[in-house]
Amino acid sequence: RISVAALPRVVGSTLRVPLVTGERVEYANLDHAASAPCLEQVRDAVDELLPWYASVHRGAGFASQVSTKVYEQARTSVRRFLGARDTDAVVFTRNTTDALNLLARSVPKHTAVILFDTEHHAALLPWRGPNVRRLRTPASPATAVLDLDRALREAPVGPRLVVVTGASNVTGEVWPVAELARVARRHGARIALDAAQLAPHRPVDVRALDVDYTVLSGHKIYAPFGSGVLVGRSDWLQAAEPYLVGGGATSRVTDHGDRLGVAWSAVPERHEAGTPNVVGVHALAVACDVLGRSWEQTVEHERALLARLRAGLATVPGVHELALFGAEHDRVGVVSFTAGGQDVGYLAAALSAEHGIGVRDGAFCAHIAVHRLAHGERALRASIGLGTTEEHVDRFVAALRTLVTEGSRWEYELRDGRWAP
Numbered sequence: 145r146i147s148v149a150a151l152p153r154v155v156g157s158t159l160r161v162p163l164v165t166g167e168r169v170e171y172a173n174l175d176h177a178a179s180a181p182c183l184e185q186v187r188d189a190v191d192e193l194l195p196w197y198a199s200v201h202r203g204a205g206f207a208s209q210v211s212t213k214v215y216e217q218a219r220t221s222v223r224r225f226l227g228a229r230d231t232d233a234v235v236f237t238r239n240t241t242d243a244l245n246l247l248a249r250s251v252p253k254h255t256a257v258i259l260f261d262t263e264h265h266a267a268l269l270p271w272r273g274p275n276v277r278r279l280r281t282p283a284s285p286a287t288a289v290l291d292l293d294r295a296l297r298e299a300p301v302g303p304r305l306v307v308v309t310g311a312s313n314v315t316g317e318v319w320p321v322a323e324l325a326r327v328a329r330r331h332g333a334r335i336a337l338d339a340a341q342l343a344p345h346r347p348v349d350v351r352a353l354d355v356d357y358t359v360l361s362g363h364k365i366y367a368p369f370g371s372g373v374l375v376g377r378s379d380w381l382q383a384a385e386p387y388l389v390g391g392g393a394t395s396r397v398t399d400h401g402d403r404l405g406v407a408w409s410a411v412p413e414r415h416e417a418g419t420p421n422v423v424g425v426h427a428l429a430v431a432c433d434v435l436g437r438s439w440e441q442t443v444e445h446e447r448a449l450l451a452r453l454r455a456g457l458a459t460v461p462g463v464h465e466l467a468l469f470g471a472e473h474d475r476v477g478v479v480s481f482t483a484g485g486q487d488v489g490y491l492a493a494a495l496s497a498e499h500g501i502g503v504r505d506g507a508f509c510a511h512i513a514v515h516r517l518a519h520g521e522r523a524l525r526a527s528i529g530l531g532t533t534e535e536h537v538d539r540f541v542a543a544l545r546t547l548v549t550e551g552s553r554w555e556y557e558l559r560d561g562r563w564a565p
């Protein structure tokens with residue numbers, strides 16, 4: 145048995161929410177994959193920084209010096225968390241979406257981009273045009289590797305970039321990143337890892353995986369203060385136009401009458417124009433430090449809860465779990481399923497209103513993946529993490545069983561597109 149006391153703690157674990165009956169119950173947050181709750185240590189670190197909060201880099205005052213130090217030290221925490229190379233740039237962004245858009249804007253012209261079509265929209269959509277090749281997601285990790293190998297053989301000469309997720313936000317399945325990176329390397333391609341869903345659950349080692357770029361979001365690693373990061377090779381980022389233009393991205397601006405002379409800063413400042421999110425970046429860095437110190441307990445805790453969740457779901461009539469690579473494949477704490485044709489929007493609403501359980505329904509910003517795996521239906525997703533307890537899982541499974549077998553004693557109607565009792 146694992147000691148729950150050894151796990152990093154999250155805020156809100158005793159939160160009580162109102163039910164349709166008027167009672168209040170402890171909130172069961174089974175939507176960690178969308179946004180994880182805040183770590184207590186992150187909250188405390190933010191609280192401690194707030195009196196010292198000031199503008200970074202350009203201020204001469206003491207608070208500004210403190211904020212600048214905290215902001216720059218955050219790069220070291222992220223680097224350590226990901227095992228990044230000393231030469232990698234660490235660019236702070238708003239989230240994973242922002243980081244991937246930054247990367248997409250920074251690749252050399254005519255870069256051939258190869259990715260699988262079931263990616264999250266944040267990874268799928270920034271790449272458009274004739275140089276993008278979308279591969280149909282294969283039935284097994286081994287086929288993914290073979291398909292990528294073939295695509296890279298056929299890719300035009302010149303810079304190439306493979307974009308792959310570490311763990312699916314729909315099925316939680318872990319992708320064979322190291323194997324895909326090996327293939328990319330063999331063909332002289334670079335590889336970018338979307339670690340938004342992997343990083344909250346498993347250690348990510350950039351050097352061991354041999355990936356060139358890694359992106360993640362603070363709010364998914366228990367630091368919900370609006371920050372994300374792109375870590376990776378600095379040459380393309382250094383050669384690219386700034387992602388945003390403005391203060392910080394420029395080292396010198398001169399007036400030449402009919403035009404301005406502008407010298408852009410070097411990375412990372414080149415792509416961090418404007419006043420940065422010091423608080424969010426500090427929160428992200430502290431979350432990296434805390435998670436990085438407790439992987440053994442975190443992985444074990446989640447493995448046990450996920451097994452309990454999946455075993456419970458398997459006993460609910462009509463529930464069909466979605467999987468790209470099969471039920472036995474390694475996955476992090478995310479499970480999506482259909483429920484025998486029942487409206488998943490109604491089920492999600494009833495789980496909340498009658499049982500105080502938060503899940504997510506729909507297609508999870510991965511429309512192609514959900515559409516294909518759920519055969520055109522929408523799905524329900526339960527995702528676990530450090531805020532999840534055995535009681536949450538058991539309550540969820542029992543509530544779902546009651547709803548699909550007996551229905552609800554409340555009448556539900558659609559209001560503004562959502563079911564409500």
Ligand code: PMP
Nearest residue numbers: 239240241264266313340341361
């Ligand atoms: N990639 C994956 C795999 C995700 O799960 C998400 C968030 N659902 C994103 C990218 C986008 O993250 P964000 O919304 O924080 O930009």
